[in-house]
Amino acid sequence: MGLHVFGHDPSGDTALSERALIEAVDVLIFCAPIRQTPAVISHYVAQAAGIEREQLWLDITSIKAVPVAVMLTSQAEVVGLHPMSAAPKAATLRGRSMVVCEARLDKWRPWLEDFLAATEADCVRADAEQHDRIMALVQGMVHATHMAQGAVLRELAPAVGDLDGIRPFSSVGYELDVAVTRRILASNPAIYQDIQFENPHVAPMLERLAAHLDTLRDLVRQGDDEARDRMRETLLEQSRAYVGEQAIAEGSYAFERLGYLLADLHEPRYISVFLPVDRPGSLRALLSVFEQRGINLDSIHSSRSADGDLLFRIGVSRDGDTLALRSAMSAIEAEGIGRVVDAPG
Incomplete structure (x- = not known):
């Protein structure tokens, strides 16, 4: 979205004071341990002392009623958010739900809708108590x-x-x-x-x-x-x-x-391939290596590594030719298609 993001960690980050942070931002997002969130928000309400009246305050907490109620003691517009997953390895929340609890929202509504669209989450509206x-x-x-x-x-x-x-x-x-x-x-x-x-x-x-x-x-x-x-x-x-x-x-x-x-993932004969470029045609190029060598595939599953890299786990027929499989693995790397990161011994 082209946003400039500031952060402040009360356990050690001193780059910005709390007051300076409030003065620097338009949107303030609280992300803290659940039981500490109300006190953190209350502290920021006191620090803001009215300068937040043109801002949007959000929180990302698994409990909504109390944090939203405390944010409402500020003069900011207020929305509670709850992404229904840990931070994903992918760049967005596509395929995951996010609860949106609108509490006080007016001029920031268009921006919030753009923000929610950018997350690609499946957003569901609820009041804080229902949540x-x-x-x-x-x-x-x-x-x-x-x-x-x-x-x-x-x-x-x-x-x-x-x-x-x-x-x-x-x-x-x-x-x-x-x-x-x-x-x-x-x-x-x-x-x-x-x-x-x-x-x-x-x-x-x-x-x-x-x-x-x-x-x-x-x-x-x-x-x-x-x-x-x-x-x-x-x-x-x-x-x-x-x-x-x-x-x-x-x-x-x-x-x-x-x-x-689960049955596919338990199969012992497979290879895992990292694709360095996630673009149209990458999978076709990968699969052509197996087709050219007459290797029958039992399954294909995609996922993301801990660093967000695109991985394909490809199950290979148990009665397939071992030499042909080794040749395919070599070709995947030699032709710059991807990198084999795991394979049967």
């Missing part, structure tokens, strides 16, 4: 169940060979759940603490979740046909009726597709 109630389910419930699964695995997996011993027996559902659990464990613990503790709608949700788990435990302990029927009715059939046949069919198909993806 927080939904996040208790979308984030709070999901994180809680996976943190609990991580604790159960820690306690019970050693008796059956630890995680490596479980892996050969895993189902698609287990693989997906473990991936989410490991993603949570790999991230900053403070984020998950604050999502549980700072959203007032999480505690009531956890009570419902715990109640249903307690019911399931008690029914399994009871163990008779009556208990089986009650479990089926309360935890399966009633939920199935609520979700609806169309949504269930779509979800089942999505799960099946993810299963195919």
Whole structure:
């Protein structure tokens, strides 16, 4: 968008004082740990002391009601934002949702719409209270169940060979759940603490979740046909009726597709290729190398590296010619098409 971006980190950045930062910018974005965000915003309101009246203030926080309310104590126009993902490796939020909570917006509306369009996010409007109630389910419930699964695995997996011993027996559902659990464990613990503790709608949700788990435990302990029927009715059939046949069919198909993806990613015969230039025709040039050597491909998946580089993971038929594959790998680099960054030994 051709914007000049200033930043200030209260833990050490002294390039600009807080007052100087407020004076320098037109749009101020708060991005801080959830539990610290209200105090940070309050501090800036005091520092601004009215000079912010022509500005737009935004925050990027997983909780919206309190930060938005505190921003409204300023004289700036106010919008709360919540990108529903960690910072992606790609340049934009394409394919990801972002919640937009308009609180006080007038002259900055055209600029905000241009900004949201530039992010390429799938924007959904909500008020701050609605956002927080939904996040208790979308984030709070999901994180809680996976943190609990991580604790159960820690306690019970050693008796059956630890995680490596479980892996050969895993189902698609287990693989997906473990991936989410490991993603949570790999991230900053403070984020998950604050999502549980700072959203007032999480505690009531956890009570419902715990109640249903307690019911399931008690029914399994009871163990008779009556208990089986009650479990089926309360935890399966009633939920199935609520979700609806169309949504269930779509979800089942999505799960099946993810299963195919996991199967592809577990195939041992593949190569990963980095394309230095992401432009029309790059993939065609890459695929022609395999076609010329009569190499049959089982799958193609694109992704981004940690640095944002475009990667293609190409599954190769198990009965393919090894010499032809080596020739293809050499040609990819010799012809300047890309760089082979991973391949079977």
